[in-house]
Amino acid sequence: GESVGLHLPTLSVQEGDNSIINCAYSNSASDYFIWYKQESGKGPQFIIDIRSNMDKRQGQRVTVLLNKTVKHLSLQIAATQPGDSAVYFCAENRGGNQFYFGTGTSLTVIP
């Protein structure tokens, strides 16, 4: 399944399927991006990051893709598991010390 980030804040997928969570950013000066996972009542948990000199980075079961031309970021989760159910945020750094977070996408994994 796919989400369009801010416009479709919820995403439901079947266990075992791949998930794609999208994020659009507006500032062309943004040069560093992080995906976070936040479970209910907990702080955001670092998943993966990517700098603007890359267009793809892979971790364990996760891949982040960056398209600077259209200012778009995506998080792909392979073989989604129930434990992946959470809210996912993309955070962008615009060159200073702040990170700017989107509204987030809520992922629900259906067993």
Next chain:
Amino acid sequence: DTGVSQNPRHKITKRGQNVTFRCDPISEHNRLYWYRQTLGQGPEFLTYFQNEAQLEKSRLLSDRFSAERPKGSFSTLEIQRTEQGDSAMYLCASSFRGAQYFGPGTRLLVL
């Protein structure tokens, strides 16, 4: 546990009271951040320390808010004369450079 810790985890107070939260960052991290998160939203930046110096403050940080990091290790965030609008999750994050790692947050409820 070598992650970021925050205390207390929950705080209920009456309007007009002062509250103080504490953050202990990851030990080798020289950068410390405070964020505020309300329900359904991503974290919003409040302030940033590098070692003991407070280098950046958001416009969200009214004069009722003050943050310190006296020895460049733990940090405190104080809210004076709390208002109901201060009810939120207060998150602390730390970094050495690059990715910020978050603590579990302090949930504040102002009655």
